[in-house]
Amino acid sequence: MRYCILSVENKLQFVAMPSGYMYQLIALLRRLHKEIDKLTVAERPVLPHIIAECSDIELHDTNARIIQGIDYLTNLEKQFASLKEEHYPLISLLTEIRALHAQLEYLAEENEYE
Structure with a gap:
């Protein structure tokens, strides 16, 4: 796994x-x-700024959590799908x-998500 800090x-x-x-995630965020x-x-979605990516991460803040990429993309898709855009090819x-x-x-x- 790799970790993206946003x-x-x-x-x-x-x-x-x-x-x-x-x-691919970083390229997608840059394109967005x-x-x-x-x-x-x-009302446009608020996009994150990419801070860093790393191979390992150990969170010490009990309020912080790691979001799985698949869940992150589900949320991102919902944000953009809900837009009532009429001019830009969304x-x-x-x-x-x-x-x-x-x-x-x-x-x-395929149980290869790791």
Whole structure:
């Protein structure tokens, strides 16, 4: 597993991803940052800032928790799917989110999500 440390509204999030898929999560988040200002809806999802990625993480704060990548992507997809966007082709962003989510689901089904 690899861990991505994200900052969202001055709070840290820790996302666990299978090692070979971390680069896809980071690329996805960077693309979303690049495209978010092109959305015409008033209420846009708040995107995290990528702080770091690492191979090991040991949390000492009892309030902190590690979010599995598959759960993180489920939440991200819900945020973007709920937008009432009429001008920007939102489907392309949703397709990228869903494609990575589907890859992780396949790994989980094959018991290879590690």
